[in-house]
Amino acid sequence: MKNKPCNVTFSPSNEGKIRYFVKNSEPFDACVENVLSTDHCVVLGNKSSRAMLTEHLTAALAFCGIDSIDICMDEMEVPALDGSSKKWVELFKQAGIDKPFFDKKQYWTVSEPVFYLNGKTSLVILPSDELYISYAVNYDHKDLTRRWVAYNPKNQEEIIEARTFGFYKDLRKFQMLGFAQGVNLENTLGLDGEGYTSDLKSENEPIKHKILDLIGDLYLTGVNPLDLKCQILVKEAGHAVHIKTAKMLKEKIIQCE
Secondary structure, three states: OOOOOOOOEEEOOOOEEEEEOOOOOOOOOHHHEEEEOOOOOEEEEEOOOOOEOHHHHHHHHHHHOOOOOEEOOOOOOOOOOOOOOOHHHHHHHHHHOOOOOHHHHOOOEOOOOEEEOOOOOOEEEEEEOOEEEEEOOOOOOOOOOEEEEOHHHHHHHHHOOOOOEHHHHHHHHHHOOOOOOOOOOEEEEEEEEOOOOOOOOOOOOHHHHHHHHHHHHHHHHHOOOOHEEEEEEEEEEOHHHHHHHHHHOOOOEEOOO
């Protein structure tokens, strides 16, 4: 990645799916089957084209209740903007698209528990009477050791604006590998020793960003995770685990009566 400027155009669609058109190549759907990579970000695509860093845009689509849209890009990497979903959500609202999840009447659940367990990492999805998401982390940082955050409608805006993050000491290594070329203090929250490279937008912002990523990743099942009547319990996971679980979840989703 060379941090090239990317123009993105959104067009209404009646196809009932989220489709990417990148550099006039063959389009592809935003779905778990088309995930090509989860290293550092979610990469979607097909044999001829791909889109990178899709998770924050997908999460914005979930929060705005958008399930059918065409996304046209003249470069492969989705703009990072401020490192969260906030700018995307604002753009959709300005366009007159704003469908809060709690106004919807259609809900979904799972026919049986869905889970991924591997050492210290776990992601469990259980049937419930309402949506509950809890995300726990345990990083080598004083504010992120054995901490967790729960999602609820009251902190929805804080999750939408939660920026991506990483340890500042790892930045040079990632950039040498071609990643994180567009990182700056505006779009990335750096973890520096026992502090941060910029002020937090809200308490536990990094953990809230993990919930944001999770929502974007689970939306690739074709069902908005904000419409699930489930308990979603996550501990020390990431994109790879989110997507693995999403593939299992897709086979267990059923419509609520």
